[in-house]
Amino acid sequence: xxHEVAVVPGDGIGREVVPAAVDVxxxxxxxxxxxxxxxxxxxxxxxxxxxxxxxxxxxADADATLFGAxxxxxxxxxxxxxSVVGSYANVRPVRAYPGTxxxxxxxxxxxxxxxxxxxxSGIESEIxxxxxxxxxxxTDEASEAIADFGFAYAERNGYDxxxxxxxxxxxxxxxxxxxxxxxxxxxxxxxxxxxxxxxxLAMELVxxxxxxxxxxxxxxxxxxxxxxxxxxxxxxxxxxSANIGDENALFEPVHGTAPDIAGDGVxxxxxxxxxxxxxxxxLGHHAEANQVREAVEGVLADGPRTPDLGGTASTGxxxxxxxxRLP
Amino acid sequence: xxHEVAVVPGDGIGREVVPAAVDVxxxxxxxxxxxxxxxxxxxxxxxxxxxxxxxxxxxADADATLFGAxxxxxxxxxxxxxSVVGSYANVRPVRAYPGTxxxxxxxxxxxxxxxxxxxxSGIESEIxxxxxxxxxxxTDEASEAIADFGFAYAERNGYDxxxxxxxxxxxxxxxxxxxxxxxxxxxxxxxxxxxxxxxxLAMELVxxxxxxxxxxxxxxxxxxxxxxxxxxxxxxxxxxSANIGDENALFEPVHGTAPDIAGDGVxxxxxxxxxxxxxxxxLGHHAEANQVREAVEGVLADGPRTPDLGGTASTGxxxxxxxxRLP
Ligand SMILES: CC(C)[C@H](C(=O)O)[C@@H](O)C(=O)O
Ligand SMILES: CC(C)[C@H](C(=O)O)[C@@H](O)C(=O)O
Numbered sequence: 001x002x003h004e005v006a007v008v009p010g011d012g013i014g015r016e017v018v019p020a021a022v023d024v025x026x027x028x029x030x031x032x033x034x035x036x037x038x039x040x041x042x043x044x045x046x047x048x049x050x051x052x053x054x055x056x057x058x059x060a061d062a063d064a065t066l067f068g069a070x071x072x073x074x075x076x077x078x079x080x081x082x083s084v085v086g087s088y089a090n091v092r093p094v095r096a097y098p099g100t101x102x103x104x105x106x107x108x109x110x111x112x113x114x115x116x117x118x119x120x121s122g123i124e125s126e127i128x129x130x131x132x133x134x135x136x137x138x139t140d141e142a143s144e145a146i147a148d149f150g151f152a153y154a155e156r157n158g159y160d161x162x163x164x165x166x167x168x169x170x171x172x173x174x175x176x177x178x179x180x181x182x183x184x185x186x187x188x189x190x191x192x193x194x195x196x197x198x199x200x201l202a203m204e205l206v207x208x209x210x211x212x213x214x215x216x217x218x219x220x221x222x223x224x225x226x227x228x229x230x231x232x233x234x235x236x237x238x239x240x241s242a243n244i245g246d247e248n249a250l251f252e253p254v255h256g257t258a259p260d261i262a263g264d265g266v267x268x269x270x271x272x273x274x275x276x277x278x279x280x281x282x283l284g285h286h287a288e289a290n291q292v293r294e295a296v297e298g299v300l301a302d303g304p305r306t307p308d309l310g311g312t313a314s315t316g317x318x319x320x321x322x323x324x325r326l327p
Numbered sequence: 328x329x330h331e332v333a334v335v336p337g338d339g340i341g342r343e344v345v346p347a348a349v350d351v352x353x354x355x356x357x358x359x360x361x362x363x364x365x366x367x368x369x370x371x372x373x374x375x376x377x378x379x380x381x382x383x384x385x386x387a388d389a390d391a392t393l394f395g396a397x398x399x400x401x402x403x404x405x406x407x408x409x410s411v412v413g414s415y416a417n418v419r420p421v422r423a424y425p426g427t428x429x430x431x432x433x434x435x436x437x438x439x440x441x442x443x444x445x446x447x448s449g450i451e452s453e454i455x456x457x458x459x460x461x462x463x464x465x466t467d468e469a470s471e472a473i474a475d476f477g478f479a480y481a482e483r484n485g486y487d488x489x490x491x492x493x494x495x496x497x498x499x500x501x502x503x504x505x506x507x508x509x510x511x512x513x514x515x516x517x518x519x520x521x522x523x524x525x526x527x528l529a530m531e532l533v534x535x536x537x538x539x540x541x542x543x544x545x546x547x548x549x550x551x552x553x554x555x556x557x558x559x560x561x562x563x564x565x566x567x568s569a570n571i572g573d574e575n576a577l578f579e580p581v582h583g584t585a586p587d588i589a590g591d592g593v594x595x596x597x598x599x600x601x602x603x604x605x606x607x608x609x610l611g612h613h614a615e616a617n618q619v620r621e622a623v624e625g626v627l628a629d630g631p632r633t634p635d636l637g638g639t640a641s642t643g644x645x646x647x648x649x650x651x652r653l654p
Contacts, residue, residue: 075496103430103533119446119463124500130467134501136446140457167547169402173451174461199554206430206533206558220494227526228555231533 003283004033006062008055010077011040012257013267014068020269020319021066021276024295027323029280029288035062039077040070050076059084059250064279067252068272074256079122082115086245088142089149090115091278092226092254093240097270098301099309100234106210107232110159112150113222115243117142120219138174138218143181149244150216151191159213162193165201165221178218198225205229230254237308238300240274242282249282251275261307265314268306270296273322295325330610331360333389335382337404338367339584340594341395347596347646348393348603351622354650356607356615362389366404367397377403386411386577391606394579395599401583406449409442413572415469416476417442418605419553419581420567424597425628426636427561433537434559437486439477440549442570444469447546465501465545470508476571477543478518486540489520492528492548505545525552532556557581564635565627567601569609576609578602588634592641595633597623600649622652 005025009018025032037055044050050073059065059081070077082090090113096102123135147164154162164182168175179195186193196204198221205212205225209232217225230236239254253271261267273296280289299321305311306318313321332352336345352359364382371377377400386392386408397404409417417440423429450462474491481489491509495502506522513520523531525548532539532552536559544552557563566581580598588594600623607616626648632638633645640648 120497132465132501132504134463134498136461136463138459170447171461174459177459199550202551202555203558206555223526224529228529228533231530
């Protein structure tokens with residue numbers, strides 16, 4: 001069966017790392033057809049909108065999407081795209097990849113971030129001059145969905161510890177509802193977890209990340225805690241992510257457009273290739289997913305390396321090296 | 328002039344470290360009169376409320392308050408008390424004190440956290456079964472006040488870098504208003520700053536804390552980022568804090584009630600004594616403030632030490648050692 005994958009490189013190094021990852025996907029799995037689409041700052045400059053209807057449609061119609069990065073327009077591109085694929089779970093594995101200078105090399109975390117609500121509701125008002133509000137939304141439906149996804153993910157991937165981040169001592173009603181939903185799902189599944197205040201968890205992750213596994217988070221908590229954890233493994237450079245919905249999904253590196261090196265052809269494509277591996281897994285191509293992941297990790301371990309990892313290789317040389325390691 | 332200081336030990340080790348810090352204050356400065364008041368879990372059990380009207384009144388009438396910690400009722404005690412003293416700025420210096428095992432010993436940060444609004448508004452609603460909202464409030468008045476306080480603090484204390492945390496790419500209207508207010512104040516004062524997304528800042532603080540100085544934050548960002556930073560200097564154990572209002576203020580260690588060691592008489596009183604030093608400074612007793620700070624740091628450096636720092640000393644022995652170092 002052929003799968004259709006939408007490819008949205010975006011801006012900056014997105015235009016370098018996404019093509020490299022597409023070449024790797026192509027080499028790993030002949031059954032994917034690619035459809036290209038545009039979004040981001042350059043698209044806005046050309047067409048007046050960062051995310052044209054055409055791109056939304058391409059992404060909606062595809063079986064999955066590989067996205068790169070967007071510049072100033074990032075929020076106007078990635079938030080709607082997450083919603084176009086119906087994504088309710090943002091999956092962010094954080095570990096120290098070979099070749100990285102990591103503060104906490106033992107880190108092996110996966111953030112399962114609620115991806116539809118919280119302070120990302122988009123509901124803001126001006127009450128009177130100088131007084132504005134934002135409506136944080138928390139529902140049973142989204143809270144149960146993310147809890148269920150998190151417990152299932154932990155089971156499937158052999159993590160024995162699930163931590164649930166919250167701030168229910170202050171956001172009593174909303175995070176209280178979130179915690180009640182988590183508790184119901186855990187009872188139904190017979191799954192264990194610890195609830196931790198997000199502030200205390202921020203400190204614990206810095207001091208003790210190796211003691212944690214899967215971390216289920218409300219939207220903003222997941223945003224901040226996963227970036228914090230990235231700091232423990234040498235930064236966002238190598239981190240992939242998945243935005244999972246019931247019938248569609250979008251995969252993206254956690255890093256941005258890196259304007260300082262964009263255009264130089266030396267961007268590290270590892271995060272995007274690892275995101276492509278998550279995409280293969282999502283499409284059910286488990287063997288190929290493993291092959292890509294192992295090839296990328298092999299190159300990270302043995303070289304060649306891009307300048308961010310102390311080497312001199314180009315994005316194209318990394319692509320060739322990864323493709324060369326595929327069976 | 329005699330100052331009246333309210334003393335609210337609270338629960339757990341609060342009942343051990345606060346008396347020790349009061350002894351130090353007493354030894355350092357004879358012009359303080361202490362008034363004791365109760366709050367916390369034990370108070371709730373005895374009187375049905377965690378924060379009796381009597382305690383509010385004592386705190387409101389005093390020139391300043393030294394608070395310890397509260398257990399389960401922490402939010403019901405500390406949030407109203409911050410508001411009783413009219414505190415709009417929560418000041419959290421984070422650095423590695425001598426004797427601490429710190430991941431990032433060069434850290435010298437001060438979080439200036441907005442202390443009245445944001446998601447701490449307390450406005451939550453049930454919209455329908457399974458759907459709840461929280462109203463995040465951001466105003467010109469509170470945003471300008473915290474920015475002004477932050478810039479003044481940086482100037483007064485010789486910090487040349489001010490960073491402002493926000494999430495205005497997602498919370499466009501509310502954090503947009505916050506950033507506009509900061510910009511106005513910076514123009515008025517001729518002060519420089521960098522605005523950084525709170526997620527990116529979480530990563531940067533982990534990787535690069537020594538590059539930062541004063542960090543001005545909305546309420547929840549300050550809660551999470553200051554705990555994160557505590558992780559870089561060995562935890563909350565030694566960190567003091569101040570809640571500053573226009574005519575009153577409350578001082579508290581950042582740590583909690585430590586139920587695992589409460590009652591053993593071995594709690595480390597350093598954070599509370601350093602909070603007492605901030606209190607002396609607030610009351611204008613600068614020389615005495617420095618004397619207390621230096622005495623505490625001297626004991627941390629040379630011992631005796633409590634068990635959390637690898638020693639065997641009791642809270643009382645630390646008190647005696649600190650008092651012994653005062654002029
Ligand atoms: C660009 C921004 C809207 C986005 C978010 O807040 O989700 C980013 O920080 C991320 O984590 O993917
Ligand atoms: C106890 C809690 C309400 C409080 C807060 O969120 O402000 C605490 O985490 C703190 O940082 O002092």
